[in-house]
Amino acid sequence: MLDNRVASFAKIKFNEYYRKAYIKIADLSKREFGFGDFESKIVKRHISFHTFNEFKSYILSDTPAFISVSTSIYKYPSARPMEKKMRIKSELVFDIDSTDLNLKCQLGHGRSWVCSNCLDATKAEALKLIEDFLISDFGVPSDKITMNFSGNRGYHVHVIDEEFMNLNADARKRVSDYITGKGITLSRFFPNIDEPKKQLRGPMPTDPGWAGRIARGMISALNSGEEKLVSLGIEKPLARKLLRSKADVIMGITTGNWDKVNVPKKAEFWNSILKAMSISQTTSIDKNVTSVMDHLLRVPDTIHGDTGLISKGIPSIPDLGKFDPMKDAVLFKSGTMMIHVKESPVLEIGGMRFGPYKDKDVELPTYAALYLMLKRVAAFP
Structure with a gap:
């Protein structure tokens, strides 16, 4: 469980960001929202808002650690059970996460930690998915693809083309099977x-x-x-x-x-x-996220409660190629903090390198200190 002092401090910093932020959400009034605390990413769901101001008032009143939104558009987004929401259409989404990749660096730092190699690998997977499959094989126009950093270990890719948004669950499963190479046989290519x-x-x-x-x-x-x-x-x-x-x-x-x-x-x-x-040649995606239309995913440009990084929206495919999450998704750049680090691998963030640390009091920039505390490897002294 996250230390209470850390949770309270994080909520204050998150609230500072949300007071100034404008978060663009297409079809906001037709989406279901979910909110989480520092122990669970979804504690409340089946919530909807009529306007952005209503949404903003809600998150400022009791600042959540996680803000998620449906990839589906509904007639009645707050209704329950799910079938009463009356789905209109649903984005085709892909969740790419370093924990789904078998990377050599994970043998050293584990799957819950990310290094620059992990983030480079997930970005390469996202670009492969977009360029080699969605655009090349499926003919999705590039302006009908949106993407954002997840805020932690990877990327979310959304197809917002009407043809794909109307696919049923079975068709979405076939798309994910094709992308992950399921069912490929030798005789198909070597008759x-x-x-x-x-x-x-x-x-x-x-x-x-x-x-x-x-x-x-x-x-x-x-x-x-x-x-x-x-x-x-x-x-x-x-x-x-x-x-x-x-x-x-x-x-x-x-x-x-x-x-x-x-x-x-x-x-x-x-x-x-x-x-x-x-x-x-395949892309590692979470098949459940792609084929199941009831999922809630992080709202782009909101904060990830396990890192303090922003789940930053990325405007274009060329921008994705240049995107560096440990620089471009960093918030809280002013000030420093003294923290006690129990044990931490090397952390590269904000263009700087920190650690490794073990049982040590250190003064770090606020963003680095908050990252380590939210990762549960550090706390206030």
């Missing part, structure tokens, strides 16, 4: 894989969808070198053999000929490579 005496025909980089993605991924792996090929499960002697004939192999893949290098047990070999390729 004559079970005919070992014939030239192996496979996907070309210009093919649409997953076929082209796999071909381009293999070419990229070849261009990246031995280490990348080994990471796909290719044994070093064969990786070196492929690299010695790299130009021919790439030319073959470009024309759909995947037999430029003799590979023993090629069905077994390419099946294992395809699995590794599909994992590296």
Whole structure:
């Protein structure tokens, strides 16, 4: 449980921000809202507001640690049970979180902590989702995609195109299955894989969808070198053999000929490579958030109660590429505080580096001190 003094201080700082903030929420009067404290992200829900001023008065009266909103638009957003809300349409949403990624750095600092590598990885996943799947494969216009930092470990991506907002739960599940590569089989891309005496025909980089993605991924792996090929499960002697004939192999893949290098047990070999390729090409998303339309997600430009960072809205895809959450989502930049840190990995925030600390009193900028206290690794002395 968060220390009472920390919770009281955090609520004062959060209230300072909300007094000055204008938080844009499309279709505000048709959304369900949820509010949480420092122990649970959703304590109250089935709440709605007619105007922004009504919403702002509510959050100023008893400043919540978390503010969430429905991705669905309803006729009666405060009604209960859920079916009485009468859903009109629902954004297609994707939640990308570093805890869903198997990152080497997590072996050192655990999954609940984030470092610059974690945040770079989640941003890469968000960009992959947007550029390689939503725009390229599904044809979503870029101006119909909104995105925001979650305030902690990742990003939320919203599709607000009418065609996608009217998808039912089953269609949304099929979208998430496609993006995560569920059901990909070797025979789908290599139709004559079970005919070992014939030239192996496979996907070309210009093919649409997953076929082209796999071909381009293999070419990229070849261009990246031995280490990348080994990471796909290719044994070093064969990786070196492929690299010695790299130009021919790439030319073959470009024309759909995947037999430029003799590979023993090629069905077994390419099946294992395809699995590794599909994992590296998929985007890690929370499937439940995408397929279930009753979820509440953080309101963009509100504060995350576990970090004190803002769940900052990001205006465009190029802006996402340049976005640095540990600089661009930082609030409370004035002043310093003395805190006692029980134990903390290195914290890079606000363009500065702090720690690691263990059982130490330190004076830190307010934003860094609040971050550590909300992470439950520090408290007031």
